[in-house]
Amino acid sequence: MKITMIGAGYVGLVSGACFSDFGHSVVCVDKDPGKIEALEAGRMPIFEPGLDALVAKNVAAGRLSFTTELADAVRDAGAIFIAVGTPSRRGDGHADLTYVYEAAREIAGALTGDTVIVTKSTVPVGTGDRVEEIIRELRPELRVEVVSNPEFLREGAAIGDFKRPDRIVVGSESEWARDVMREIYRPLYLNQAPMVFTSRRSSELIKYAANAFLATKITFINEIADLCEAVGAEVQDVSRGIGLDNRIGAKFLHAGPGYGGSCFPKDTVALLKTAEDYATPLRIVEATVQVNDSRKRAMGRRILQAMGGDVRGRTVGLLGLTFKPNTDDMRDAPSLAIIRSLQDAGVSIKAYDPEGMEVARPLIGDVELVGDAYEAARDVDALAIVTEWDAFRALDLTRIAASMRTPLLVDLRNIYSPSEVERVGLCYVPVGSPS
Structure with missing residues (x-):
């Protein structure tokens, strides 16, 4: 299948490279000509173990390419992924959806036929509804389905996470769109990676709920670490003792200086x-x-x-x-x-x-x-x-x-x-x- 990835940042580049490694034909689009020039020369804009080799392999095989021209990339695509940034909006902390909606408008102007548009960016509940409204307002004659497909990639282990996921979440009410997503992820589905089909709004919330739960788990053990210091206990022993409970699990129970990062x-x-x-x-x-x-x-x-x-x-x-x-x-x-x-x-x-x-x-x-x-x-x-x-x-x-x-x-x-x-x-x- 021909896949267009709008955004060649962390999520878009890793996802595009992995999809191409499955055998799909992938075009990554980005407005930054310097980034595209670097990628075409084999220089990665981020450090992620194994990414440079994966990109080089699939570029050489003709399955992965990069461009700044969205219209050409969108033409005849079986699925178009939006993987642009959603940083915190200055002043109020809301997710800034400017790039998502800009991408939706540009995609609408370039579409030549029916297609599935997949939101890969982390977006608040209801964003997919608005993306669908934008597309339908601009191109009412086309059949376009908007799908939520959040990413669950850990920086430093993103390729492994993509190829061996705990689950693949797809939010859509359209059986046609679900069939398209099944075909895209078929290599993983055959390896019995669970595909979780939900409503679009549920899918959007799953991503935020997962990250909030993990952040809470980190913060919990950090507060327990402070208590350990006060009462004469060892937090690593406490972490192991509670982590061996299958209801709790050992991951994200390592005391430290707090969480950070992009998510x-x-x-x-x-x-x-x-x-x-x-x-x-x-x-x-x-x-x-x-x-x-x-x-x-x-x-x-x-x-x-x-x-x-x-x-x-x-x-x-x-x-x-x-x-x-x-x-x-x-x-x-x-x-x-x-x-x-x-x-x-x-x-x-x-x-x-x-x-x-x-x-x-x-x-x-x-x-x-x-x-x-x-x-x-x-x-x-x-x-x-x-x-x-x-x-x-x-x-x-x-x-x-x-x-x-x-x-x-x-x-x-x-x-x-x-x-x-x-x-x-x-x-x-x-x-x-x-x-």
């Missing part, structure tokens, strides 16, 4: 705005957002408290800047709030991240970016692990301790055990432990 922060706020519009308060989600914002700032204070006394003029090394490993995404990363807290206290900062430093550079002000973890530790008064990159899990701690001015390791991700750290003479401050 959880904006999606939880957008869900709250939808709830406000329908006069249906979501108190748990509201508390989750507030607690998470406070958590990030508190992690900066944790480092300062561990250093003790007057910290002005002292230096802290940070390991990790991105909001999670295996991505270069800095959106709402906890490191940003931590850096602000340290700088406000008069602390100088050195930092290293395996992939995120170029993206971070314009966001973090006067921070010295260095070449590796050992350089970040040299002559500092404290070293803090902010992002749990694999490269930080087996550091030469003896070398780290010898190079620091003050041997203090603040582990905001609990990737080391107190015994192995303290054995080399480092003072160790983890999260959720009375030590």
Whole structure:
């Protein structure tokens, strides 16, 4: 099938590359000529493990191409996916649907026949209704069905998530549109990936509800970590003890500096705005957002408290800047709030991240970016692990301790055990432990 993907950002590019790997013919459309030029030259606009090789393979096979010309890409397409950005709207936190509606109008002007339009972007309940209205107002003579098909891709593991999904959610009242979606996802359906067919509005809400639940789970264990510190318990033991309950599950029960990224922060706020519009308060989600914002700032204070006394003029090394490993995404990363807290206290900062430093550079002000973890530790008064990159899990701690001015390791991700750290003479401050 010929598939047109409107938007060559994270979701559009990963989805388009994976669809083409299934054998579909995919054209990714983007208004940014620099991005399209880079993609045609084999340069990825984002860091995602395995994406460059997947794109190169399918471009070489003639199944994947890139263009800025929407009209040519839409012609004869069996399905047109909208995968443009829906950032938080400035001033009120609602999802900004400007790009979605612009795409709908441009698609309507370019259509040459009946087709299925699929909203892949994360959008509030009712967005598909409005997209359908736009198309029908502009092209009443055509049969067009609008489908909701939310993505559930984790940055750093997106290709695996797409090809081995927990579920495929399709929101549509049209059997014709459902048949088209079955054909598109047939390679996964044959491998028994569950396809969940719902109404369009239910599908739109599933995405927000899933992200809000996971954000709540992260925030819950972070608050339990604070309680562990107060009562003398170990949060990792508590996490394991409750996570082994099949009703709860172990995922997203790792205490740390709070959630960030492109999805959880904006999606939880957008869900709250939808709830406000329908006069249906979501108190748990509201508390989750507030607690998470406070958590990030508190992690900066944790480092300062561990250093003790007057910290002005002292230096802290940070390991990790991105909001999670295996991505270069800095959106709402906890490191940003931590850096602000340290700088406000008069602390100088050195930092290293395996992939995120170029993206971070314009966001973090006067921070010295260095070449590796050992350089970040040299002559500092404290070293803090902010992002749990694999490269930080087996550091030469003896070398780290010898190079620091003050041997203090603040582990905001609990990737080391107190015994192995303290054995080399480092003072160790983890999260959720009375030590």
